[in-house]
Amino acid sequence: MAVCSVSVVPVGTGSTSMSSSVAKCQEILEHTEGVKFQLTPMATILEGDLTVILEAVRRMHHVPFEHGAKRVLTTVIVDDRLDAPLTMQGKIESVRRKLGGRGR
Amino acid sequence: MAVCSVSVVPVGTGSTSMSSSVAKCQEILEHTEGVKFQLTPMATILEGDLTVILEAVRRMHHVPFEHGAKRVLTTVIVDDRLDAPLTMQGKIESVRRKLGGRGR
Amino acid sequence: MAVCSVSVVPVGTGSTSMSSSVAKCQEILEHTEGVKFQLTPMATILEGDLTVILEAVRRMHHVPFEHGAKRVLTTVIVDDRLDAPLTMQGKIESVRRKLGGRGR
Amino acid sequence: MAVCSVSVVPVGTGSTSMSSSVAKCQEILEHTEGVKFQLTPMATILEGDLTVILEAVRRMHHVPFEHGAKRVLTTVIVDDRLDAPLTMQGKIESVRRKLGGRGR
Numbered sequence: 498m499a500v501c502s503v504s505v506v507p508v509g510t511g512s513t514s515m516s517s518s519v520a521k522c523q524e525i526l527e528h529t530e531g532v533k534f535q536l537t538p539m540a541t542i543l544e545g546d547l548t549v550i551l552e553a554v555r556r557m558h559h560v561p562f563e564h565g566a567k568r569v570l571t572t573v574i575v576d577d578r579l580d581a582p583l584t585m586q587g588k589i590e591s592v593r594r595k596l597g598g599r600g601r
Numbered sequence: 602m603a604v605c606s607v608s609v610v611p612v613g614t615g616s617t618s619m620s621s622s623v624a625k626c627q628e629i630l631e632h633t634e635g636v637k638f639q640l641t642p643m644a645t646i647l648e649g650d651l652t653v654i655l656e657a658v659r660r661m662h663h664v665p666f667e668h669g670a671k672r673v674l675t676t677v678i679v680d681d682r683l684d685a686p687l688t689m690q691g692k693i694e695s696v697r698r699k700l701g702g703r704g705r
Numbered sequence: 706m707a708v709c710s711v712s713v714v715p716v717g718t719g720s721t722s723m724s725s726s727v728a729k730c731q732e733i734l735e736h737t738e739g740v741k742f743q744l745t746p747m748a749t750i751l752e753g754d755l756t757v758i759l760e761a762v763r764r765m766h767h768v769p770f771e772h773g774a775k776r777v778l779t780t781v782i783v784d785d786r787l788d789a790p791l792t793m794q795g796k797i798e799s800v801r802r803k804l805g806g807r808g809r
Numbered sequence: 810m811a812v813c814s815v816s817v818v819p820v821g822t823g824s825t826s827m828s829s830s831v832a833k834c835q836e837i838l839e840h841t842e843g844v845k846f847q848l849t850p851m852a853t854i855l856e857g858d859l860t861v862i863l864e865a866v867r868r869m870h871h872v873p874f875e876h877g878a879k880r881v882l883t884t885v886i887v888d889d890r891l892d893a894p895l896t897m898q899g900k901i902e903s904v905r906r907k908l909g910g911r912g913r
Contacts, residue, residue: 592627
């Protein structure tokens, strides 16, 4: 199980807004079996099998093209470990424990 | 006002855990005036004046060195716009509106 | 055709060196049909069909695990456009033309 | 001494070209004392003191705003180590040695 962040940026659309594109990417994830996801202000975070995640990334990357963009920049960061289970919630809890329960 | 994501990775420490380092970076942010922040499973997100944020990033980048790491990789993504106010909350709300109020 | 940068970072190995891992990733690319690549001081850059590239990234991501690492962070940035051919060489030449032929 | 990659992306300009912006960022670097740099197809790579580099990044980030962009996304990756000198050339040579002198 890997945890990944994904950000898909349409370039040259003439609009500074990216929220429509992010919303459509989220709709793809709602229909992707086996992937948990969470929206953050800078990226969407995915948790699941890496092969399934990379296939979801490929489809998210194509979303702006389907809505008229001619150029797309997609940034993916994969965090993957073998020695312990890796989950979005586990990563956050691990930091909060070290902060004595506080932490935003 | 800019919104940025920051991830600080100690390399060659012999430990696969990064939560202590993330927690110490968060303590720096708790003492940084004028910067809002939010922990996510893949990065810490900062909101504030870009110059103040970059100075906080510089201090976060040094945290693992102060705790024995010999190499550190820090990834920063800055999102900055002039045509509308940019906040962490505003970015999330903008996507949720397009999803008809749902969205994780 | 897309151009991508890929960086694969072993975490918790006890060694600050990453060059062995980068070299082994490069050997994978030498045996990947249809992908051009170029080593830079911060990432390996790939040019080719996006599906082929993402499959190469998946294999590069597994290299450190095969050599004992227990955690791996992989960063991928995909640049993809429909309105003009996108190549590593073309991107550099386009900047150099704007610099009047100079440029490093 | 740190080695960093920097990529500055204008958003919402109506143009898919980014080479003018990259060229203007390069002109900033030509006038920055103490920073070596190298253009690659995906990012500009900088070598120098981290404080000087972060100040150069801040100025590069503002380039698209000065030429009409209303939103800018800048990605910075910092590689910094204390146990050995870190240079762009040294990083490449270290990989090439492991490849027996070959390597692109």
